[in-house]
Each structure stands twice: as structure tokens, then as C-alpha cells.
Amino acid sequence: HAEKETLGFQAEVKQLLQLMIHSLYSNKEIFLRELISNASDASDKLRFEAINNDALYGNDHELKIKVAFDAAAKTITISDNGIGMNRDEVISHLGTIAKSGTKEFFSKLSGDQQQDAALIGQFGVGFYSGFIVASKITVETRRAGADAAEGVRWESAGEGDYSIEQIEKAGRGTDVILHLRDGEEELLSAWKLKSIIRKYSDHISLPIVMQKEEWDEEKKETVLKDDVETVNQASALWARSKNDITEEQYNEFYKHVSHDFQEPLTYTHNRVEGRSEYTQLLYVPAHAPFDLWDRNKRGGIKLYVKRVFIMDDAEQLMPTYLRFIKGVIDSSDLPLNVSREILQESRDVRVIREGSTKRVLGMLEEMANSDEQAGKDKYATFWKEFGQVLKEGVGEDATNKDRIAKLLRFASTANDSDAQTVSFADYIGRMKEGQDKIYYVTADNYNAGKNSPHLEIFRKKGVEVILMTDRVDEWMLSFFTEFEGKELVSVAKGGLDLGALEDETEKKEHAETEAGYKELVESMKGALGEKAKEVRVTFRLTDSPACLVADDNELSGNLLRMLKAAGQ
Ligand code: ADP
Ligand code: MG
Numbered sequence: 001h002a003e004k005e006t007l008g009f010q011a012e013v014k015q016l017l018q019l020m021i022h023s024l025y026s027n028k029e030i031f032l033r034e035l036i037s038n039a040s041d042a043s044d045k046l047r048f049e050a051i052n053n054d055a056l057y058g059n060d061h062e063l064k065i066k067v068a069f070d071a072a073a074k075t076i077t078i079s080d081n082g083i084g085m086n087r088d089e090v091i092s093h094l095g096t097i098a099k100s101g102t103k104e105f106f107s108k109l110s111g112d113q114q115q116d117a118a119l120i121g122q123f124g125v126g127f128y129s130g131f132i133v134a135s136k137i138t139v140e141t142r143r144a145g146a147d148a149a150e151g152v153r154w155e156s157a158g159e160g161d162y163s164i165e166q167i168e169k170a171g172r173g174t175d176v177i178l179h180l181r182d183g184e185e186e187l188l189s190a191w192k193l194k195s196i197i198r199k200y201s202d203h204i205s206l207p208i209v210m211q212k213e214e215w216d217e218e219k220k221e222t223v224l225k226d227d228v229e230t231v232n233q234a235s236a237l238w239a240r241s242k243n244d245i246t247e248e249q250y251n252e253f254y255k256h257v258s259h260d261f262q263e264p265l266t267y268t269h270n271r272v273e274g275r276s277e278y279t280q281l282l283y284v285p286a287h288a289p290f291d292l293w294d295r296n297k298r299g300g301i302k303l304y305v306k307r308v309f310i311m312d313d314a315e316q317l318m319p320t321y322l323r324f325i326k327g328v329i330d331s332s333d334l335p336l337n338v339s340r341e342i343l344q345e346s347r348d349v350r351v352i353r354e355g356s357t358k359r360v361l362g363m364l365e366e367m368a369n370s371d372e373q374a375g376k377d378k379y380a381t382f383w384k385e386f387g388q389v390l391k392e393g394v395g396e397d398a399t400n401k402d403r404i405a406k407l408l409r410f411a412s413t414a415n416d417s418d419a420q421t422v423s424f425a426d427y428i429g430r431m432k433e434g435q436d437k438i439y440y441v442t443a444d445n446y447n448a449g450k451n452s453p454h455l456e457i458f459r460k461k462g463v464e465v466i467l468m469t470d471r472v473d474e475w476m477l478s479f480f481t482e483f484e485g486k487e488l489v490s491v492a493k494g495g496l497d498l499g500a501l502e503d504e505t506e507k508k509e510h511a512e513t514e515a516g517y518k519e520l521v522e523s524m525k526g527a528l529g530e531k532a533k534e535v536r537v538t539f540r541l542t543d544s545p546a547c548l549v550a551d552d553n554e555l556s557g558n559l560l561r562m563l564k565a566a567g568q
Contacts, residue, residue, distance in 0.1 A: 004165035010096040017158045023117030031129045033200035035078040037256045039065040040204045042082030044309035056144040065208045071188045074180045081173035084143040101290030131158035134178035141174040203237040203253040238281040254283045258326040268363045276351040282327035288385040300326035305334045316343040321393035361403050383409045391472045395479040411467040418446035424483045437489045440466040454491040
């Protein structure tokens, strides 16, 4: 493959490029954040691979990121001495989008630029954001450990295709050269670039360096000096003291670790000492990822050991039902050569997972119990995006079941809306005198639940019923029989004992009515034969003539339908 070749982009890349250039223009400075973020990831990867292969460093041990510009050539160059890429990696990383859910994402685009612009921000555009300001991008890269002759040059104008060729490259790592579009000249200034770096990339733990400038009295212009200066703080953000970190820095760090474009909803940052020593910086995103329901999806936690990056998506550090949490955990106890297999068995990891779970639940409780409207709105957003996942925790995490139960929100007959806003505590606070149970109905969707004939008697008596309409609800309910001593009862099951909600005269009337219909019931039983287990006179209906109910110990109608649909 020595000669230059031209290859086409994957269709989704073409679409992304077109859309992005137009829709993200007002936010164009983010290109630098994205390219520096990639350079930092590449350095993390090198450091990790080098744990077992120090030779990868060659004679260049000092990892750093360099930003330079050439005013005459109208270029900006972002260089790193990280892991680099070989030819195959260049083709797959810079010619396709590997993210899961890409196809689904693109099928959602409407062609309406404003609507799509909002979507694209959620998708994350990474490397391709360079094309917002560049009419052409050249990437020169060489994988750590490869010969100088095995460098690769990738070049594209961001339209349909790119070229790729083998080159000689002196050092390991990657140079990304942006050939600026006309009109972007204001970026060709040290002051401008430094201010963008400080704003968006200060949290990067490697030094980001730029060449120093000096005013030359004789030439009457600024000239570049030989030495460089570090523009950012260049220390791991999570290792700094909370008081030294601004809200903005926390948010930018989130975007770096999560590859998300939006701000997080909230975060928690702690240093834990004692049995196990670690630092955690954990975020709740403001929106669900495209692959939230993908079975192969791993978690969103980056594991570091004493500041050295070990792995992305360390799923052992968080229970599955909190797989949407993003962030960093830095352990002082784990060995540097820890593998996924070791993580699975490690006692230290179990301690970290338990501690982090408690922190995350605490963070959610804080949002949920906030007295301020902004806090309440945040929790509503959280619930809309991740509530169904959190429900998995009721079955998965016996230790924290009660805490999770308090975080659950439902639709109910108390509101005329499908919005899930009612907690068990709200429900209990509104219970009728004499009511000692929490009543619910399960259904395929809100309308079916709301119009269920089983609700008629409850409406008449003014008793609130929780409407459970998420797919996960039936499964969750099988782990869940009571909340704070109050039994959870399906209104669609068995003989429906309304207990003290029925008064004495009602009970007497019911007994008399039952006696009066004895003959009819017997003849219906005969007519239905095997088709019905039991025929009863009911008082739970006020308008409908009849309804089907499940036995107390049987699967509910809704769960039966679900199992049937799943082929069981
Ligand atoms: P993301 O960072 O979310 O994976 P990007 O579009 O930013 O997506 O980058 C795509 C991929 O290209 C990266 O995952 C990485 O494999 C590769 N890449 C980009 N920049 C570099 C770099 N400077 N060094 C090595 N690999 C890089
Ligand atoms: Mg990236």
C-alpha cells in the first residue's frame, strides 16, 4: 500500500459532516477541545500499553500535546506523542463512525436543520468537528512501536472521500493539521488559542504546550522563540481539591470523559480513605445514550490507578442498573497491570463498587429531595431519561432496594397526565382513612391503564391507584411486595379485599346481592367450563358489566401477554 489511494467515507460520515459544519458553526471553538481530547486519549492509551512494554516509549518518555499555528500558511496543528494509528486504524477510525446506535441516530434526522442541530449536539462529533473551521484536514500519524517509514498520511476536504498514503514520520504519535477556511484568520493568534484551551481543555492532565512569543524591537513584530510554555494546569482534575475546581471545569471534564456535548445534570466528587483508597468523580448525564438498551454496552467509568489510565468502560465498578453514570475512579490500591478478569474477582473492586453505588444514590436523592424548582426539574429530567433503568435496581440490588424504592416515580390516577411524578411517599400521604395498602394496575400503556375497568370502584371511592406501564414494571414488582410496611396490591388480582375502605352496610349489601345471584353464577360456570377457573359476583365495577381478573397467586394478564409476545 505504498502508493496514494482515495477512499470513500461511510454514508453516515458524509451526512454528519454536512450537517455538522452548518449546525455547529455558532459553537465552532469546540473543534480544539475535541482534537485535544483525542490527543489526551491517545496518550492515555500509550501509557497503558507501555505498562507491559516500556520499549513503546523509545527515547521519548515525556507525553505532551502541542498546539501550533502558521499565520502565513493559515494552518493550526495539534500534535501528540501518544499511541498513534496504523493504516487500518486510520481507515476505521477516521473513515467510519463506530459508535453503536449510529444507524438509528441517522434515521432520526429530519432534514430540518434546526431540529437536527439539536440532535447532533447529543451525538458527539469528535474528530470531524475540525471541518467546522477547516476546508481541509491532514493527519500524519505513526503507531507507537512502528518504524519511521510506516507513517500514514490521511487527507480530506470533508466531502465525499479522503486520501491515504504511506509516509516517513520522525516521531511517534499524531499531527492533525487544519487548513483554515477563509474568514477563520482570527484563530491564528497565540492569545486566541490559549484562551480557547484554558476555557475548554484546562482539565487535561497532560501539559498542553505552545511556543513562546516575543516582541522583536528591530523587526517590530512578535517572533516565535525556541522554548515552549504550558498553557493548562496539567494536573488530573479529579486529584485537585474541590475548592480549586470551577463548575465550568467540572462540566468540560465531563464532556471529555463522556464524549457528550451537553452539560451533565449533576456530579459527585470525593476522596475515599480507609479500607480502600480511591477518588471518584461521577456524573449523571442529562440525556440517555443511544445504546442504553444495548446488551453489549459497557459502563461509562474510566479506571485509573494512581493517575495512570487503565481502561475505559470498567463495568465492574458500577452495578448494571447504574450503567448510565459517567466519570473517573482512581484507585490507590489496585495493581497497574490489572485486567478485566482480575477486576471481576477483586475485593478492592467490590468495595469501590459498593461505595460508588451509595454515592450515586446519595446524589440522586439530593436531586429528588431538592426544595428548589431547578433541582426538581433536574430530577424529572433524570427520571424521564433513566428511570426505567433505575427500576432494574429493585431486583438487582437487595441491599439498596429501599433507597431505590424511594427514588421511583409513577403516573397515578391522582393526576390527569402520563408524566411519572408520584413517589410512594406522595401516595401514602394521600391515602384514605382506613386504607392500608398501595394499589396499582399494570398495563401496556398509559391509556390502557387509565381506562382499566378495574379502576371503577377506586374512582368511586376516591382511592388513588398507581399506573405501572413500563415494560420493566412487572419484573420489578416480582421483587417488590411492600413499601414501608404497606402491601403493594394489584387491583386486577383475586378477590380484592378493600378492608376498612368498605363500610358495614356495604358489606351486608354485598353478601345479600351475592346470594341473590348464586344461580346465575352457577349456570355461567357450567357454560364456561374449562375456560374460567372461577366466576364471581363483583363489586369492583361501577360501569362495566364484567371483567377478567387473575388469581392471587397467578401471573397477571399483562405479564402473560408479555411472556406470550416473547415466545414463552
Ligand atoms: P471518539 O473520541 O469519541 O472515539 P473521535 O471522532 O473524536 O471519536 O475519534 C475517533 C477515533 O479516532 C478515536 O476513537 C481514536 O481511535 C482515533 N483518533 C482520533 N484522534 C487520534 C489521535 N490523536 N491519536 C490516535 N488516535 C486518534
Ligand atoms: Mg474524541
